[in-house]
Amino acid sequence: xxxxxxxxxxxxxxxxxxxxxxxxxxxxxxxxxxxxxxxxxxxxxxxxxxxxxxxxxxxxxxxxxxxxxxxxxxxxxxxxxxxxxxxxxxxxxxxxxxxxxxxxxxxxxxxxxxxxxxxxxxxxxxxxxxxxxxxxxxxxxxxxxxxxxxxxxxxxxxxxxxxxxxxxxxxxxxxxxxxxxxxxxxxxxxxxxxxxxxxxxxxxxxxxxxxxxxxxxxxxxxxxxxxxxxxxxxxxxxxxxxxxxxxxxxxxxxxx
Numbered sequence: 001x002x003x004x005x006x007x008x009x010x011x012x013x014x015x016x017x018x019x020x021x022x023x024x025x026x027x028x029x030x031x032x033x034x035x036x037x038x039x040x041x042x043x044x045x046x047x048x049x050x051x052x053x054x055x056x057x058x059x060x061x062x063x064x065x066x067x068x069x070x071x072x073x074x075x076x077x078x079x080x081x082x083x084x085x086x087x088x089x090x091x092x093x094x095x096x097x098x099x100x101x102x103x104x105x106x107x108x109x110x111x112x113x114x115x116x117x118x119x120x121x122x123x124x125x126x127x128x129x130x131x132x133x134x135x136x137x138x139x140x141x142x143x144x145x146x147x148x149x150x151x152x153x154x155x156x157x158x159x160x161x162x163x164x165x166x167x168x169x170x171x172x173x174x175x176x177x178x179x180x181x182x183x184x185x186x187x188x189x190x191x192x193x194x195x196x197x198x199x200x201x202x203x204x205x206x207x208x209x210x211x212x213x214x215x216x217x218x219x220x221x222x223x224x225x226x227x228x229x230x231x232x233x234x235x236x237x238x239x240x241x242x243x244x245x246x247x248x249x250x251x252x253x254x255x256x
Contacts, residue, residue, distance in 0.1 A: 150190050184233055
C-alpha cells in the first residue's frame with residue numbers, strides 16, 4: 001500500500017476505534033450501541049459532534065467533559081490510537097489482497113472490542129463472539145484458511161479451551177476461565193484456521209502465565225485467581241493475524 005493509503009487506513013482506524021469505545025462501554029451492560037446518542041457517563045450531557053473527534057477532542061478538552069469537567073478515561077484515546085495502529089499494521093501485512101485485508105480489519109476490530117470489555121468487566125459479550133465467528137466462516141469462502149480450515153479452527157479453538165476449562169475445574173474446583181473465552185477462541189479459529197489456533201493459545205498462555213506470576217509475586221494475588229484471559233487471546237490473535245505464518249515457518253524450521 002502507498003503511504004497515502006496507509007494514512008487513510010489509519011484515519012479509518014481512528015473512526016472505528018471511536019465506535020469500539022461505545023461498544024466497550026455499552027455491550028457488557030446489554031445496552032444499545034445506537035441509542036441514546038453519545039453522552040457523558042457522569043452528568044449525562046450529550047456530546048457535541050466537535051467534541052467527539054477521535055483523540056483530537058480528548059486533547060482539546062484536556063481529558064474532561066465540557067459540561068461537568070468530570071475526567072474522561074484514558075481508555076478512549078488509547079483504543080482509538082491502538083485501533084489505528086493495528087489497522088495500519090494490517091495494511092502493511094495484507095495490503096496486496098484487499099479481501100484478505102478486509103477480513104483482518106474486521107477481526108482486529110472484534111479483538112479490540114473484546115480486549116476492552118474483558119479488561120474492564122471480565123465479560124466477552126455473545127453479541128461479539130457468536131456473530132464474529134459466523135463472519136469468520138463467511139470470509140473463509142474467499143480467503144485463507146478456506147471453509148474447511150475455518151471450521152477446523154473454530155472447532156479446535158473452542159474445543160481445546162472448553163476441555164481446559166473443564167479439566168481445571170475438575171482439578172481445582174475453580175473456574176479458571178469463562179465460556180466467553182471458549183467462544184472467543186472459536187471466533188479466532190474461524191478467522192485464522194487450525195494451525196494458527198495452536199500459536200494463539202501458546203502465546204496467550206505464555207503471556208497469561210507471566211502476568212499471573214507477576215501478580216502473585218508483586219501483589220500477593222492467589223494463583224487460583226481469575227485473569228482476564230480474553231485480553232491475552234486478543235493480543236496473541238493480533239500477532240498471529242499479522243505474523244503467524246512467518247512465526248510458524250520459523251518454528252518448523254528449527255526441527256528440519
